[in-house]
Each structure stands twice: as structure tokens, then as C-alpha cells.
Amino acid sequence: MSSFSSEPDGIRPRLTDLRNELLRLHKTLLDSESASYDHDIARIRSRGQLLELVLHDPWFAWLHELSELVVLIDEALDAKEPAITPADAERFLAQARELVAPAEGGGEFRRHYLEALQRDPNVVMAHSQAMKVLASMG
Numbered sequence: 503m504s505s506f507s508s509e510p511d512g513i514r515p516r517l518t519d520l521r522n523e524l525l526r527l528h529k530t531l532l533d534s535e536s537a538s539y540d541h542d543i544a545r546i547r548s549r550g551q552l553l554e555l556v557l558h559d560p561w562f563a564w565l566h567e568l569s570e571l572v573v574l575i576d577e578a579l580d581a582k583e584p585a586i587t588p589a590d591a592e593r594f595l596a597q598a599r600e601l602v603a604p605a606e607g608g609g610e611f612r613r614h615y616l617e618a619l620q621r622d623p624n625v626v627m628a629h630s631q632a633m634k635v636l637a638s639m640g
């Protein structure tokens with residue numbers, strides 16, 4: 503039995519927890535990448551410049567996959583109809599687990615994620631917290 507089908511009334515709060523944890527991880531990764539960009543490429547002088555870089559600069563492009571997953575979960579949580587099914591929730595959970603499994607050969611996001619884990623202890627802490635949340639979801 504899937505973790506979400508055993509608690510159909512708990513789908514929305516548990517998906518919200520997953521979304522919030524992925525958003526915290528995204529913020530930590532964004533902070534880490536911003537610091538690296540600042541150090542390696544050029545000084546980021548404003549939040550507006552950072553937003554432009556995040557949206558359009560290849561340096562930050564790998565983060566879009568995590569951003570898109572958060573947006574998909576948000577859209578599912580915001581939709582009145584159709585209701586979120588246990589299968590939908592399981593799909594989001596599986597995507598999150600695959601995404602935060604760092605690997606050299608696992609696609610652009612996972613490769614950059616591994617590099618961030620090796621470079622920044624804040625990313626390690628955020629990853630650890632995300633793994634706890636994912637583990638608690640069965």
C-alpha cells in the first residue's frame with residue numbers, strides 16, 4: 503500500500519509539508535549558487551539582478567527542475583477540482599526522491615546538486631532535513 507493511500511485525508515497537509523521542504527532546499531541551493539556566482543563570475547548587486555540571472559543565466563538553469571516541481575505541487579494544492587489523488591501525491595513524492603538523490607551521471611540537476619553538497623555545508627544540512635521529511639512520508 504502506498505504511503506498516501508493509507509491516509510487519504512492527510513494528502514493535502516503532507517504534500518504541503520513536501521512542498522515547503524523542497525522550497526527550503528531550493529532557497530539554500532539558490533543562496534549557495536549565488537555565493538558561487540558572486541565569487542567565480544561577477545558580483546550580484548541587487549535582488550532584481552539575481553532574479554534576472556536565475557531566470558536567464560545558464561549558471562542557475564539547473565535549479566529550474568526543482569522550481570518546476572514546487573510549482574507543480576503548488577498548482578495541485580491550489581486546484582479545487584480535480585481533487586489530488588493518492589497517485590498524484592505518490593508521483594510528486596517519487597519525483598522529489600529522484601531529484602534529491604545526488605549523482606554524477608544522473609542528469610544536470612543531480613550532478614550540480616552533488617557539487618553543491620560537496621561545496622557547501624548549508625546544502626548538506628538542507629539535504630539532510632529534506633531526506634528526513636521524505637523518509638517520514640513512507
